[in-house]
Amino acid sequence: MGVANEVVSFNHVGKTYTGGTVALSDFHLSVKEGEFLSFLGPSGCGKSTALRMVAGLGEATDGDVSVFNKKPKEMIQQTNDIAFVFQDANLLPWRNVLDNVLLPLELRGGNKKESKQTALRVLEMVGLKDHLKSYPRQLSGGMKMRVSIARALAAKPRMLLMDEPFGALDEITRQTLQMELLDIWQQENMTVLFVTHNVYEAVFLSSRIAVMSARPGRLSSLIDIDLPYPRELSVRTNPTFTEYVDLASDHLETSSDRKEIG
């Protein structure tokens, strides 16, 4: 438990918007290298707000966030270490699949030939090598999300931030992508921070879950998921899996009860 491998630290972070809405209050959490950590909570619990702060999109009004011992904004400006996957795939509609994946490399100004090789590698990883010339509007929701993940991986990040990436997908596509994401996470030795409101998704993917409660958004509990990786879909029928789901649901409920009473 050395501090050396701490990659993100939320230090009593608070966020109050100018209208007076408190999005996040006294949020304290330390993320270790190589973790798959999910922020699980109802809407309005500030989970996205917390994730966005790690990427330097939005600043804390109280406390501070540090990423790899630096300020998030500095990290974004100086390194490729942080990649962000948005809820909708957020692809540029005028670029085809390959060019969308090349975008981060273009913006960072890399060698063109190497960039293309990298792009092809990550596209192969997400199984889209045969759709290089397709435009986003020709792709299904799942394929768009794959391109989006490939784009995030292109710049070889050390940390992947995902804001409800599978929220808009159908269940079957979601399960496939969850499996693929776990594979990629293990292959690339990344830290993944994953925002979701889906308990099953959180338990299936994560090595640790941060359960959050709403209004004001704060951390309600941390749950370690001691299920071995690689996880197959059959894990879902495992009694331990069910116990974790019950536990996480309990924590979610108690935190929302508290909200209603308060």
Add this chain to the structure above:
Amino acid sequence: MESPSLQVSKQNVVSKVKKPKERKIWMTFKNVYLGPIVAFIIFIALWQAIPVLLGLKHYILPKPTDVVEATIKDWDLLWPAVQITVIESVTGFLVSAVVGIFISILLASSKILERSIYPYAIILQTIPVVAVAPIVVIWFGAGFNAIVVISFLIGFFPIISNTLMGLNSVDKNMDELFTLYNASKWQRMWKLRIPAALPFIMAGLKISCTLSIVGAIVGEYVAGIGGGKGGLGYAITVAAIQVKTPYLFACGIAAAILGISFYLLVSLFSHLMLRSWHESAMKVEK
């Protein structure tokens, strides 16, 4: 006695054998083109009949045949006039497109510039160009230059307002994506804002291309010169003084055809630019 029923069954067979492709073409023709064609024929027929029935003189309301006759007779006057108007309006349009887009990008690249200048761009847009045309003539002298400037002025503002709107309509998430990759201001401009603005720019170009013809014709009213250098607007003023009504109609129709062709041309260009990705172009593709 049985021949009629036999005939009927034969017809049925024939219509069934008819190739489905031919039938499809006929169906689209019937559904899409037949109506307008019939309406057009009825319109021309009425136009031909009414002056005869009411006994109107050809200088009040010429018949279509009079217009055709005038077109053929004065073709040597009409055709050069059309060519001159084409050159004037295309020049005016191209200048307004280039200058309009360039200035928009410049304005959009600096919040201060945009905030200080954009309100005036809107106010200027509401000034009727006809009202300032004489000033343009004083500055540039009668003839080609003044006409192009008037055509430019009329086509310029739709492009500016559309382009600026487009450049500022970038999706928030995409903007954040560029922030995450530490994109420079100009990277953001070239790789995000301009492509995102393209549908808006194209809409602006479509508006301004027809306006540029209006501008050229209005320009010729006030700044047109004769001696074989006059365009449609000049030809119209001359024909109006001489009460050559059929020829006036010919000029008007020529201007309309010009406007439609120009619009179709710019629409085609827009379609080619956007077809791979934009929804407005997708529908045409289907």
